[in-house]
Amino acid sequence: ILTKERKLQKQICQVALDHFEKQYTTELGEAWASVRDVLTCPLCWQCAILLNKFSPSTELENTLRMKGYHPAFPGSLPYLPASFKCYIRRTPGRFPAQKHQAGKLKEYYLLNAASLLPVLALEVKDGEDVLDLCAAPGGKSVATLQCAYPGQFHCNEYDDLRSRWLKQTIESFIPDPLINLIMVSKLDGRQIGDLKPELYDKVLVDAPCSNDRSWLFSSDIQQATLRLIQRKELPSLQFQLLRSAIKALRPGGSLVYSTCTLSKAENSDVINLILNSCSNVMPVDISEMAKAVSQEFTFLSGMQQHELLVLPEKGKAWGPMYVAKLKKM
Numbered sequence: 001i002l003t004k005e006r007k008l009q010k011q012i013c014q015v016a017l018d019h020f021e022k023q024y025t026t027e028l029g030e031a032w033a034s035v036r037d038v039l040t041c042p043l044c045w046q047c048a049i050l051l052n053k054f055s056p057s058t059e060l061e062n063t064l065r066m067k068g069y070h071p072a073f074p075g076s077l078p079y080l081p082a083s084f085k086c087y088i089r090r091t092p093g094r095f096p097a098q099k100h101q102a103g104k105l106k107e108y109y110l111l112n113a114a115s116l117l118p119v120l121a122l123e124v125k126d127g128e129d130v131l132d133l134c135a136a137p138g139g140k141s142v143a144t145l146q147c148a149y150p151g152q153f154h155c156n157e158y159d160d161l162r163s164r165w166l167k168q169t170i171e172s173f174i175p176d177p178l179i180n181l182i183m184v185s186k187l188d189g190r191q192i193g194d195l196k197p198e199l200y201d202k203v204l205v206d207a208p209c210s211n212d213r214s215w216l217f218s219s220d221i222q223q224a225t226l227r228l229i230q231r232k233e234l235p236s237l238q239f240q241l242l243r244s245a246i247k248a249l250r251p252g253g254s255l256v257y258s259t260c261t262l263s264k265a266e267n268s269d270v271i272n273l274i275l276n277s278c279s280n281v282m283p284v285d286i287s288e289m290a291k292a293v294s295q296e297f298t299f300l301s302g303m304q305q306h307e308l309l310v311l312p313e314k315g316k317a318w319g320p321m322y323v324a325k326l327k328k329m
Helices: 002-010 014-028 031-039 058-066 113-122 139-147 160-173 189-195 221-248 268-277 287-292
Strands: 048-051 086-088 108-111 130-132 153-156 182-185 200-206 249-259 281-283 307-310 321-328
Touching (some): 014 031, 014 221, 048 113, 113 139, 113 200, 113 287, 113 307, 139 160, 139 200, 160 182, 189 221, 221 249, 221 268, 268 321
Parallel strands (some): 130 153, 153 182
Antiparallel strands (some): 249 321
């Protein structure tokens, strides 16, 4: 294992780590050291298994339980549909990915368990019209469809390559009759609000962001350096996407914003800017959800009630994941 570990350690992108070190020491204080230890140690990473209710397998559930997996989310959650099943275990390691087979739906989707929190926060009910604004690679779309049958489900992805990836994910997990409820588009998310005003009950904005976990392992120094320079422009894009999402919401509808970065500039700062500039938007308390899942997830303390930030730690290596919920009046 030592040689493998050494190989994994070697791949860390020093320029990204130095950049994060400066910023996150300031922003997270003493929490940063243990977060850094997990983020820079792929051998500590864990993987969650979201079951596909459209291709159920008792055998798979038995195998998971036998291998020490348990349900990731407790029944005490304010919103947890019976059809939504996700398994995790405390020990690190991968679970084998399923190969794509033509005409056969996949039985499970591998993901970071924290990435399901935005979906649980959105609380989609049967018949609601839902927009997933930045939907690729499709895990959150698939998870949403485990929870409920939307009236209309609009999955959007502006990026060409990612959009193909999204289509493929949906086709691998969602059966034919249901696919007809799903519209996949390649629109600029910043313009959807003007194109589809007040059309949706629920909107998910899983925004493009600094991907802390993957940037730390960028093998291309030039690309990494460029990313770190362009990083400053992300909050402006995220703000515009949120403005667009708010326009697309019906009055009374709600929105969840999420990122997979620890960066305050892309998280709380963006949400505060929205709350201060949009008089028709109110924060929604998600502290009950956070409290219910606190056994399996570690959160940064001192956050406001409408937001949470999942901090990876050993044995609970989920995140980073920022989640905030807003409502349109």
